[in-house]
Every structure is written in C-alpha cells, then in structure tokens.
Amino acid sequence: MNPQQQKAVDHINGRLLILAGAGSGKTRVLTYRMAHLINRHGVSPKAILGLTFTNKAAHEMRNRLRALVHETTAQHLTLSTFHSFCLHLLRDNIFRLGYTREFSLYNEHDVNRIINAIARDMVGREGSMPSLAPSMELLTWASSQGLKSKQIEDPSSPWHQTFVQTLHERLTAAMRAYNAVDFDSLLSLSVQLLEEHPEVLTAYQERFQYIMVDEYQDTNPIQYRLTQLLAAKHDNLCVVGDDDQSIYGWRGADMSNILNFERATLIKLEQNYRSTSTILTAANSVISCNTQRHDKALWSLCGEGEPIEVFFAPTEVAEAESVVARLVKCKKDKGLRWRDMAILYRSNSLSRQFELALAKQHWQRGERWVQGIPYRLYGSVEFYERREVKDLFAYLRVICNPSDQEALLRVINQPRRGIGEAMLDKLTAYNREHKKPLWQVIIGVCEGAEEYMELRTSMGSTSLKGLETFLDVIATTEEDLAKRPWGQALTDLVERIGYKKAIHEEVKSTQMREFKWENVQEFINAGAQFYSEKQTANLKADLSEFVQQAPLETNWKGDEEEENDDKVHLLTFHSSKGLEFPACFLVGIEDGIIPHAKSAAVTGVEEERRLMYVAITRAMKHLCISMSMTRLRMGKKEVCRPSRFMHEIPKNLFLKTE
Secondary structure (H helix, E strand, C coil): CCHHHHHHHHCCCCEEEEEECCCCCHHHHHHHHHHHHHHCCCCCHHHEEEEECCHHHHHHHHHHHHCCCCHHHHHHCEEEEHHHHHHHHHHHHHHHHCCCCCCEEECHHHHHHHHHHHHHHHHCCCCCCCCCHHHHHHHHHHHHHCCCHHHCCCCCCHHHHHHHHHHHHHHHHHHHHCCEEEHHHHHHHHHHHHHHCHHHHHHHHHHCCEEEECCHHHCCHHHHHHHHHHHCCCCCEEEEECHHHCCCHHHCCCCHHHHCCCCEEEEEECEECCCCHHHHHHHHHHHCCCCCCCCCCCEECCCCCCCEEEEEECCHHHHHHHHHHHHHHHHHHHCCCHHHEEEEECCHHHHHHHHHHHHHCEEEECCEEEECCCEEECCCCCHHHCHHHHHHHHHHHHHHCCCCHHHHHHHCCCCCCCCCHHHHHHHHHHHHHHCCCHHHHHHHHHHCCHHHHHHHHCCCHHHHHHHHHHHHHHHHHHHHHHHCCHHHHHHHHHHHCCHHHHHHHHCCCHHHHHHHHHHHHHHHHHHHHHHHHHHHCCCCCCHHHHHHHHHHCCCHHHHHHHHCCCCEEEEEHHHHCCCCEEEEEECCCECEECCEHHHHHHHCHHHHHHHHHHHHCCEEEEEEEEEECEEEECCEEEECCECHHHHHCCHHHECCCC
C-alpha cells in the first residue's frame, strides 16, 4: 500500500473521511482496514458493519476479506447493501410498526400500478386522467428525502401539491393494508423504527462499534440519517467516497453529506492505478472547473501514455461508423480483445446508431472475413424483473402474504384459468367497497359464505372453477414447500399450473420460448439452492426470507459471465461508474447532450461535469472522443456544437493530425 492508503488503514477510532479518487484502490483500503481491526486490534467481526450500494461491491469486498482473515471470521462480519441491511433489520422488528415479518417487497412496477389505480379512483372513472410522471417523480424524491405526506411541497402548483400529498397518504395506507414495503420504505421504515424504539436502536448501536460506508457521496438524507443513528454511540464512522464522482443527484443523492462531513480526520487517496497521466490530466482539468468539491488531483505512475484522439464526423451515422472502424483498428494494431473496448454515451438513445454500425462492420477473424462485431448492451432486464420469473415469484408471495394484492392480481389468472377481466373487476370493486382483503373475498365466494352469495351467483361456472383451482394451487404448493425439497415443490408448481404450455401458446418465437423456459428453470434452481444452503447450515428454509431477499440480489453473477465473453461494451456514462476499460470511446460529446440540456437545468452543470469526469476516468490507456457536426432531432437536421467541457481539456493532450 502507498503511504496514504496505509494511513487510512491504521486509523482506528473516531470519524474518518477517505476521499478516494477514481482508480485509487478504495476497495483495497476498506478490506485491509476491516482485517486490520480484526487481526491487529482484536475487534470482533460481529462488531463491524460495512455498507455498500451494490451486491457486486459487497461480494467483491467479502471475497478480498476472505484472503485476509479466516473464512469463518469473514462470515461473521456484516457486509451488505443499505437495502439488504434494512431488510434484515425489519424482518426482526417490523412488527413494532404494525406489519408482519412476512411482508412483501414491492418493486417500482408494483408501486406504479397501485399509484395508477389510486389516481384513477381520485379523479373518478369518467374523469380526465392527468399525466402521473411529475407526481411519481415528486413521490420518489419525497421517499429519498424521508418526507411525510404533509411535508411534500410543489411551490409551482398548489393543486399538484395537494394531489401528490393525497396520493402519498393513500399509497401509504394501501401498502400497509397489503402488508407490503417498497425499496425506498425499506430505508425510511428502518429509520422510523430506530427513532421510535430506543431499545432497538441501543441494541444495534452496542453491536456495531465500527461502521464503514462505501460511495458516501451517493447517500441520500435517509441513508445519512441511518448511519448517524447507528454510529452515534461509538462515533467510529469511516466513510469512503469521491465528491467528484457524485452523479446521482437526480435520484436524491445529497453531495453535501460528503462535503460537510464534520469532526473527521481527512485522508486523500490521489494516486491512480488505472490510467495514464495524459488521461488523468484531462480529467483533472475538467473537474477543477467545479467549485463544489474537495481540492484534489489524481496522479499516476503508469506513464504519460498516448495522446487523446478527438474527431468530428459530419453526421451521427458517420460518427458511429468511424468509431467502429477505430475499434477494428485497435484490435488489429494494439492487440486488444473486443471486451477491452467500450463505447460510452450520455443517453441510452444514442446507442442505436452504434448497434447498427457494429452489426454491419466486416472484420478479419483468422484468415476469413466475418460481418458483425459482437457487443454487450448494458441495461438489459434483470433476472428478477423478467415476466415469467415475476409470475412464479408472485405465487410464492401470495403463499407468504395473502394480503399482497398486487401479487394476487398478477397470478390469479396467469396462466389463464377462465377468470375474466369482468369477474376481476367485480371482485376488486367488492374489495374496495366493503374494505375487505381480496384474498378473504375470494375464499368467501368459493366457500359460499352467506355474505358473498350475491357475488357468487353473479359469477359464471368457469370463473368460479378458476378461482377454486387457484386456491387449490396455492394450498397444495404451500403444503409441498413445507414438506418437500424446494426443487421438487417448485417443479410441481410449474407443472401444476401448466406454465410451459402457456409459454408455447403465448410466445411465437422458438428462441424466445427457450429463453423464457430457461428463466423458469433458473427460478427453480434459485429456490433449490436456497433450500440446500439452509439444510447444510441446519436451518429451516424460510419462504418469506427467500421471497424478500430475491429482488435485492442483482444479477451480478450473470454480469461476470457476460464480462468473460469477448464483446464490445455499450453503456451510458452512469452505468460505467466503477468499471474500467483499456480503450474507451466517448461519443456524442456535444452541448445539449453533455451537459444534457434538461438534466443541467435540474441538477446543475457541475453534476454533468462530474459525469464527464467519470467517463474520462474509465479509460486506462486509449481514449477517443467523438462528436457529430449535425444530428437528426425529431426528424430535422440540427447543427451541433462541441461540448463546453471539451474547451476545458488542454489542447496539447490531443492527438495531432495532419
């Protein structure tokens, strides 16, 4: 380790702010500091809490830690994302807030469907439905800030403010009625729990004597409050981050958390182990134009490196073709693999021309020429967001939590079992009018309870049989999961509901059928693996734990497998954070795109400049920046200007062309 890294590792007690520039080895410092606390100072691993933002980062840290301390010791240390930590906290204590531990975890799509239904009720079935995009944006912001309904403000529109406040109140009531929690409320409910129940807070404060937070510049007010509460007793809070890489203000991150971190020892990690001096000089020159930042400058021992290539293309089509031609040249002249190269852009919409150009490009493989350069487009649908996986998980959600109305409505007629939309409208209308849980209504109808006889007689025999079949599926699967290995129980569930047949009937493409069926098989594998791990540890497999934890597990294993494929990477500046590539092509570097016209108006030009800084520092050896002189917008050709950030890079760093 270099002297600054060692200084950070050796700092034990008190508050510590580690400003870790891009590529400066912050993960190494964090893991060595954890190991140092355990090996040299006798700190119990159970007394250490590490919080990150992604499962991939947590997994990498734990793997590195295993090489520094005993395997068992590493397992006792709590190292997770904010959301996973809060999930476990709530599973043990959420009953104090009026929920049960079998609560459902709703994703953004689940919540949006509820919001749409509430808004429709608010304006009336015949009323004109306003666009909900501004309302959802304000609700998301309120969640990240930990605001209650009456605290939500919209100075520009008193009507919209009242509308969103009412929407928030009803959404909160609906979530409680469904015994459901969404990703944002995992955090806000955890803070509420700690603030309202001192005995819970005291228990967690006494347990975690040393707390470390990664990517602190990305924390929002709720995450800030959570860490302050947990660290209040011992005050051994170490935060690691880089204000120059704060690029998530649009989703609630508050950079002032790292700018104003008080009463702390400050250590700067400025030596970069990734990039050449030329690339770092360009990045430093751009970011130094920001005023809201800690003063620091990256430097490197990787050598000066080659100049930065900059070129202008007449059109966006020519730009894409020129970039792809340079990819081929890099592969041939520099011996790079496709996966060593990345095309980075400010907005996803810019990827189309590059996808087309990559597909058309001819290149030499051995002694023959082939068409089409393989590429990987970041931002594809994650495993747990795929329709067939969500369908099958919804069955498990209903078993765990019958109050979960979103899951119930998702699978009550999926695959189709004769329960039509008209019948569902009747059931949900009765549910709303009489304020009875939908699950209770369905059971009452099927059992012929007196209060539901009028509703039952209004149903056709096909719908009634479909409801009875559905209840039987739920009951049988619940019994199977309690008595049999989950791999067998889930396989039987898939067969019982005829899901493979449904895929074949609904999907025409053979390739897509196979893709969906593979996802179904992987769903079964996930359940079987969870069950097996619990059996090995002599623990009971808890279905609610499996269902709640699954949506928090991003598909990082799949990401690693894909990274081993030889494909060019196509991704946004935001998606590139934390990654590195020997050769990077920054495309569409024009005013209006970067800085983005709309985003700059919301989060300011300084956040856009930080985004440019992040993109530049992804490059290790070769950096190429391209622009188009004209670009089609809404079908009309417009003249483009180079990004103002280009004027902040010293011209002597650019490759001189004849």
